[in-house]
Amino acid sequence: MSHLLEVKNLDVKFDTDEGRITAVENISLTVDQGEVLGIVGESGSGKSVTAKSIMKLNPGNTSYNEDAEIILDNENVLQFTSKQDLKKIRGGKVSMIFQEPMASFAPAIKIGAQMVEQLLIHKNINKDEAKSISINMLKRVGIADAEKRFNQYAFELSGGMRQRAMIAMALSTMPKLLLADEPTTALDVTIQAQVINLIKDIIKEYQMGVIFITHDLGVIAQVADHVAVMYLGSVVEKGPVNEILKNPKHPYTKGLLQALPDINNLDAPLSPIPGNIPSPLDRPTGCVFRTRCPHHNPEGKDGKIEMKLIEVESGHWVDQCGIQCGQNG
Amino acid sequence: MGDNLISVNNVSVNFDYQENFISKKQKIHAVNNINIKIKKGSFFGLVGESGSGKTTLGRAILGANKISSGNVIFHDDERDYELTNMNKQDLKEYRKKAQLIFQDPYAALSPRMTVRDIIAEPLEVMKITNSRQETDERVRDIAAKCRLNIEHLRRFPHAFSGGQRQRISIARALVSNPKFIVADESVAALDVSIQADILNLLKQLQTELNLTYLFISHDLSVVAHVCDVVAVMYLGHIVEMGPSRELFKNPKHSYTKALLSSIPSIDPEKRSEAIELKGEIPSALNPPPGCVFRTRCPNPGVDCKGGEITMGLTEVEPGHWVDQCCVL
Numbered sequence: 001m002s003h004l005l006e007v008k009n010l011d012v013k014f015d016t017d018e019g020r021i022t023a024v025e026n027i028s029l030t031v032d033q034g035e036v037l038g039i040v041g042e043s044g045s046g047k048s049v050t051a052k053s054i055m056k057l058n059p060g061n062t063s064y065n066e067d068a069e070i071i072l073d074n075e076n077v078l079q080f081t082s083k084q085d086l087k088k089i090r091g092g093k094v095s096m097i098f099q100e101p102m103a104s105f106a107p108a109i110k111i112g113a114q115m116v117e118q119l120l121i122h123k124n125i126n127k128d129e130a131k132s133i134s135i136n137m138l139k140r141v142g143i144a145d146a147e148k149r150f151n152q153y154a155f156e157l158s159g160g161m162r163q164r165a166m167i168a169m170a171l172s173t174m175p176k177l178l179l180a181d182e183p184t185t186a187l188d189v190t191i192q193a194q195v196i197n198l199i200k201d202i203i204k205e206y207q208m209g210v211i212f213i214t215h216d217l218g219v220i221a222q223v224a225d226h227v228a229v230m231y232l233g234s235v236v237e238k239g240p241v242n243e244i245l246k247n248p249k250h251p252y253t254k255g256l257l258q259a260l261p262d263i264n265n266l267d268a269p270l271s272p273i274p275g276n277i278p279s280p281l282d283r284p285t286g287c288v289f290r291t292r293c294p295h296h297n298p299e300g301k302d303g304k305i306e307m308k309l310i311e312v313e314s315g316h317w318v319d320q321c322g323i324q325c326g327q328n329g
Numbered sequence: 330m331g332d333n334l335i336s337v338n339n340v341s342v343n344f345d346y347q348e349n350f351i352s353k354k355q356k357i358h359a360v361n362n363i364n365i366k367i368k369k370g371s372f373f374g375l376v377g378e379s380g381s382g383k384t385t386l387g388r389a390i391l392g393a394n395k396i397s398s399g400n401v402i403f404h405d406d407e408r409d410y411e412l413t414n415m416n417k418q419d420l421k422e423y424r425k426k427a428q429l430i431f432q433d434p435y436a437a438l439s440p441r442m443t444v445r446d447i448i449a450e451p452l453e454v455m456k457i458t459n460s461r462q463e464t465d466e467r468v469r470d471i472a473a474k475c476r477l478n479i480e481h482l483r484r485f486p487h488a489f490s491g492g493q494r495q496r497i498s499i500a501r502a503l504v505s506n507p508k509f510i511v512a513d514e515s516v517a518a519l520d521v522s523i524q525a526d527i528l529n530l531l532k533q534l535q536t537e538l539n540l541t542y543l544f545i546s547h548d549l550s551v552v553a554h555v556c557d558v559v560a561v562m563y564l565g566h567i568v569e570m571g572p573s574r575e576l577f578k579n580p581k582h583s584y585t586k587a588l589l590s591s592i593p594s595i596d597p598e599k600r601s602e603a604i605e606l607k608g609e610i611p612s613a614l615n616p617p618p619g620c621v622f623r624t625r626c627p628n629p630g631v632d633c634k635g636g637e638i639t640m641g642l643t644e645v646e647p648g649h650w651v652d653q654c655c656v657l
Contacts, residue, residue, distance in 0.1 A: 042520040043491075158609050159379075188378040188547060193591040193603040215520060218593035222600055241597045259525040261550040263577060263592060270554060272526035276490045 004209040005031040011065040021280045023049045024233045031209040038224030039213045046233040047213045051179045092122045095170035099182035101162035105154035112150035115169045122173045137168040160191035178210045229253050232288040239316035250322035252289050287321035295325040334541045335367040340399035357613045359385040361565040374556030375545045380610050382565040383545045387511045428502040432514035434494035438486040445482035451505045475500040492523035513545045553577045564621040571649035581651040584622050620654035
């Protein structure tokens with residue numbers, strides 16, 4: 001069976017005044033229908049850039065490598081250049097939910113008008129039909145008085161409500177793939193729990209594929225089926241969520257888990273990962289994590305081991321340098 | 330009262346609110362009738378959702394927000410400072426002893442000042458040091474304690490990462506040799522690996538410099554890890570307060586229970602046992618009468634649904650206080 005989305009050997013580089021920055025290097029991922037792929041990593045690890053590449057939303061100074069492929073529904077998105085083609089993916093086959101819902105709605109246009117506008121672009125329907133689809137969708141995501149909210153502006157809604165409206169808008173065109181970029185980060189825990197449950201229900205109901213980006217391993221544990229751990233533009237470990245969280249192999253994944261305060265285990269000390277994430281301008285050669293790796297693997301430390309994912313168990317892939325380091329600690 | 334550093338007695342903070350110039354003036358009840366005692370050398374946690382009044386209370390204790398009624402007393406070695414009854418001179422003295430660390434290390438540091446100047450500014454403003462040499466000495470001393478290098482001092486904030494900036498912020502707060510620190514969401518903007526580093530630093534500085542913290546956070550796992558005593562706030566009220574381990578192991582108030590169950594578990598096999606709270610926190614303009622949590626309470630009693638039970642803490646176990654509505 002072919003995958004809903006297949007990203008192969010993707011590099012993303014930005015040309016800036018200070019030089020060419022490698023934001024993402026050699027990433028391969030797949031997402032199936034009805035599957036949630038979680039991407040975790042610190043700020044600056046290239047999570048959002050990867051997601052935006054799928055919609056070709058990266059800025060004009062971006063370059064992709066020649067042999068990269070992003071195959072969505074049997075078409076290579078990277079080869080799309082015409083507005084017509086891009087329209088098919090942006091908001092059509094793919095929808096995106098952003099972290100800050102206030103910034104994603106236009107402030108001076110009513111929420112309903114924004115929902116109707118995108119439906120009219122992507123679906124062959126009239127205004128009344130679009131309105132009723134929108135209102136139904138607002139009801140579906142648990143917004144009380146959907147008719148009233150439809151005629152309000154984004155600032156009149158609270159944070160949780162805005163995020164629900166954003167989800168309703170993203171889903172109303174029935175995309176095949178949903179990109180959720182830190183959708184719960186700006187929310188309080190009680191509202192976060194509501195939104196996570198809502199997203200889970202909706203995925204089940206509509207059987208769409210989802211890429212869920214977050215820095216919170218707890219949220220990943222709750223929603224994802226598969227996880228990719230990113231560090232400085234590279235995937236260092238990927239596999240089924242249970243495997244990654246319970247049996248991590250890469251020192252970076254282990255470090256992330258040890259740094260996380262766990263309310264069920266208050267006696268465990270919090271151990272930070274030493275050092276800082278290097279600037280993408282001086283990205284280390286060889287293993288990208290070697291400048292902060294707590295385990296001294298002499299060859300990896302010198303940057304002599306190339307980045308390459310190796311399957312250690314069925315479906316569980318780890319960077320080869322990290323396998324050796326992981327065994328040391 | 331020898332071992333308390335801060336006593337907060339029946340403190341309320343109201344803000345005036347007027348939607349537009351013809352509408353009626355209303356009051357926002359941001360903080361209502363709070364009583365807390367912060368022991369010397371403790372790590373006191375204040376948790377709650379946005380809009381619960383944590384920051385307002387923290388700022389009121391520092392004298393940065395006007396207290397509408399009640400009083401805050403700072404018990405220093407030689408004398409007490411009574412916050413609502415301070416003259417300018419006292420306030421200046423108090424500010425040396427009580428300092429604030431902000432949430433966003435990107436917004437808190439001036440981009441046009443070197444790190445040395447940022448850290449030295451409080452000393453100069455408060456006229457603590459007498460010579461440039463003395464200032465430099467203290468700046469270097471505190472920077473070393475916060476694990477900043479000497480050569481960092483000559484640079485500007487833009488050269489630093491989030492974690493390093495937060496260490497600069499901490500150094501600036503500590504340079505005047507305060508006894509009491511309010512850390513308002515000081516790790517919320519940081520990545521987990523850096524968050525752990527800053528939390529460890531705060532702990533270490535606490536023993537090294539004899540500090541007392543009021544740690545404001547919305548993240549319960551963080552609070553559970555670092556704090557000795559925790560107060561849970563909801564809509565301007567403290568609904569539960571107690572020693573942190575006791576409170577997190579044995580929560581009594583329905584709101585605390587719901588908050589705890591909402592933390593996403595790191596174990597993928599334990600998916601969503603969350604007690605889902607319906608709706609959102611009500612507006613502080615018209616808080617519901619009686620128990621403020623009753624509009625979202627998953628299992629309200631008959632009496633509290635009508636709002637007949639007033640807010641008030643009851644001691645259920647030594648040191649563990651719960652709002653009476655949830656005890657009955």
